[in-house]
Amino acid sequence: MAALPLVYPHPYHLDVLTTSLLYALLALGLNLIVGLTGVLHLGYAAFFAIGAYTYGLLNLRAGWPFWPSLVPAAAVAGLFGVGIGLPALRVRGDYLAIVTLGFGEIVRIAFTNLERWTGGPNGLLGIDHPRLWWPGHGIFDFGVASAPYYYLVCAAVILAAALCVRLSRSRIGRAWVAIREDELAAACAGIPVLQLKLLAQGCGGAIAGLAGAVFAAKQGTITPDSFDFILSVMVLAMVVLGGLGSVRGAIVGALVLGSLPELLRGFDQYRMLAFGLAMIVIMRLRPQGLFGRSSHASAA
């Protein structure tokens, strides 16, 4: 996969792949919240937006370069995850879905309306691309080329996946799964349910924040409508398709759903219809998702 840009350097396809991998990063983060902990979050795009705007604003207003901005982008989005979690997690089930959906929309609308800061609907323009000091070659600007972003996002996905695998096998990960499976039982076993849900939202938010900063650096321009409800739903669909709780699943789900619309371009105006049909077929065949733990033990 690493040699892909060398053997197959078509920039358009590489861009599609990079976008899919960016989705994979988002799916990995959302998988911590929805897949492992079982908290249905419908406003995940907001964390992506917060990360993107954090880098965009730091870069344009304070001249921060890309790399150090990753830290505040992840931190701010993570803090928002915890912050919104505090009130949101007090409500349950359907209400939680509504509250998170509302959060996603409010963030987008806030970025649209805070014109003085965010440029309103026109967004932020002229955000710096990443620069890297390359031994012997001096400073290398990522610019608008495709391959450097492909490598960058690839590296981010590998790192995030490694982190998620470690997390899911840790004490924390097992507690998350227990909460997903049965909150009351988890509480009876001494798991601090609220704190662990907040932690999941914080970690998931931080990963989306990172992805947002990468996105802003790649595009150079961000507008609020890149972060709409459809994006939240798409990422959720990727997590569900891959199988709730599965790291591999989140990545594969994102690659499939991220590239499917492009593969289906031949169908032209029926593209989204075909997309929906493909989703239905897959979920009929494997309701637990591609890599989910099947539940052949029906609950007693």
Added chain:
Amino acid sequence: MLRLDGIAAGYGRTNCLHGVSLEVREGEVVALLGANGAGKTTTLMAISGLVPVRQGRVVFQGRALGGLPPADVVGLGISHVPEGRRILPRLTVLENLELGGYLRRDRPALRQDLERLYELFPVLGERRRQLAGTLSGGEQQMLAIARGLMARPKLLLLDEPSLGLSPKLVVTIFETIARLNREGMTILLVEQNAYLALRIAHRGYVLEAGRLALTDTAPNLAQNPQVKSAYLGG
């Protein structure tokens, strides 16, 4: 060991416990009886911090538990085996047991406790790699109790362990509870099956609509005409 002083608790805005006081002494099995909806489950949840206590006090080993979150209550040594077992069907037996030891950091002792529990419940040892959802109802109840014991509690709260089990299995479960008590465990036992509960309990309380109606030693309660007509079918 545990004392409730006139506690009021409930869900939402309404209380369904109105001043419940009871006591569990070290080494005892105390039965908490009552009709459906009397507030037995709510009493246990109030003790373990799963519902807020609005009035009165819960005191455990001289310490007031008021407002402590459930995790801290478990940490102090109270294990709550909830109504309906609530094992995690999609996890293995072993994973369920490990969950019970979540707050403990003493790995070698945890492993010893696992071995001890496998001796107490041999089926769980044989099926440790099996998904918990594939266990029979009785085995699932054993697992629920074993999971509660993994926290090394000083006090075990059991909510209707005989619920939905065949008469033969009910007897097995009660024998297990009696044995745990002989080995030193203090138990507060909520039961619909008053007859069997009073056979293994030392003392008992009868709840009616969120209030204490009766309390006595187990043999006396078993002979009490009121109890007999209401809960013992005679």
